[in-house]
Amino acid sequence: MSTSIVSMKNISYAYENKYALKDINLEIPNGAFLGLVGPNGGGKTTLIKLLLGLARPQQGSIQLFGKDIQHFKEWNKIGFVSQKANAFNRGFPATVKEVVSTGMTANVGYFKFFSRKQKQKVEEAVEMVGMSSYLNQNIGDLSGGQQQRIFIARALVSDPVFLILDEPTVGIDTENVEKFYGLLKKLNEENNISLLLVSHDIGTMTRHANGVACLNKTLHFHGNTAAFASLSEEELSRFYGHDLSVVTHQH
Numbered sequence: 001m002s003t004s005i006v007s008m009k010n011i012s013y014a015y016e017n018k019y020a021l022k023d024i025n026l027e028i029p030n031g032a033f034l035g036l037v038g039p040n041g042g043g044k045t046t047l048i049k050l051l052l053g054l055a056r057p058q059q060g061s062i063q064l065f066g067k068d069i070q071h072f073k074e075w076n077k078i079g080f081v082s083q084k085a086n087a088f089n090r091g092f093p094a095t096v097k098e099v100v101s102t103g104m105t106a107n108v109g110y111f112k113f114f115s116r117k118q119k120q121k122v123e124e125a126v127e128m129v130g131m132s133s134y135l136n137q138n139i140g141d142l143s144g145g146q147q148q149r150i151f152i153a154r155a156l157v158s159d160p161v162f163l164i165l166d167e168p169t170v171g172i173d174t175e176n177v178e179k180f181y182g183l184l185k186k187l188n189e190e191n192n193i194s195l196l197l198v199s200h201d202i203g204t205m206t207r208h209a210n211g212v213a214c215l216n217k218t219l220h221f222h223g224n225t226a227a228f229a230s231l232s233e234e235e236l237s238r239f240y241g242h243d244l245s246v247v248t249h250q251h
Contacts, residue, residue: 003066004029005162005194006051010060013046020046022218024060028162033188033195035209035225037202039240042216044198048166051196052080079155079163081148083170092140096150099139100125103154125153128191129183145176149183156193163187166198177201181208214239 006028013021021043028034038044049055050062053069062069065077100122126132129149134142139150148168155163165184169177185208187193199205206212212228214221220239221228 004063005032005065006196007063007066008050008060009062011050011057011062012059013043013050013055013057019217021050021215024215024219026213026219026222028194028196030161031188031192031194032211033185033209034197034211034213035202035205036196036198036213036215037200037205038215038220042240044215045166047215048080048164048198051164052078076158077161079152079158079160081151081155081163081165081168083167094139095136096126096131096139096142096153097122097135099150100153100157103157121157121159122153125157126150128156128187129153143176145172145180148172148180152183152187156187160193162194162196164196164198167200168197169199169201177204181205184208216241 004027006026008024008026011021011024011026012019024047036044036047046055050057050069051064053072053075056070064072065074101118103125104118104121123132123135126135129152131146131149131153134146134150139147142150152163152165152168169180172180181204184195184197188195195209197205197209206225206229209225211224212221213219214228214236216239221231
């Protein structure tokens, strides 16, 4: 039996005695494309910080690839893509190749010369996200959707097997959101990269992910997308703590 990528047991975390997460039990298996949904302030950011080792659980335990997170050293196995498209400085003077190369600085250090093999890895990562023709173009000249592809390439250049994406479609138009999800599905199914995607777009996400976790301080739901899609708006509203309407995009 393959080891789960993530195993969270009885995780709780509080800020000034106010719970952000309480009694979380979450398993993410190899091959997962898991969508993480929930209201603002529901604990999604805290959960990501815990998975990236940026905060320590106050109660419970976390295992990554079968190892306790306190002893986990293989951080190159985990890639992270944040909400960059909406806040990126378009005047930043760097090419696509240079931006993607920064994903390797943890291995080679800043201001080091890259070997031919490392340069090839950069080109391969850019090719994986379908942006090879933009390799020498300035990152600021790209659209929001294209920039997010480049930031994924930056995360892929260190050969991760698990990719965490925090609201990566913020600021991207509907047509390019569809293309973006298509890229994620390809990475998951063809490149065997497991995904954890934080998203507010429940309708689109449930058509592409193979599982959903609904988080609002506690884990209200964790199962396949078909089961999540069958939930009533009343049930979802109870999970979220307020009225909620799910928009389903038809294509």
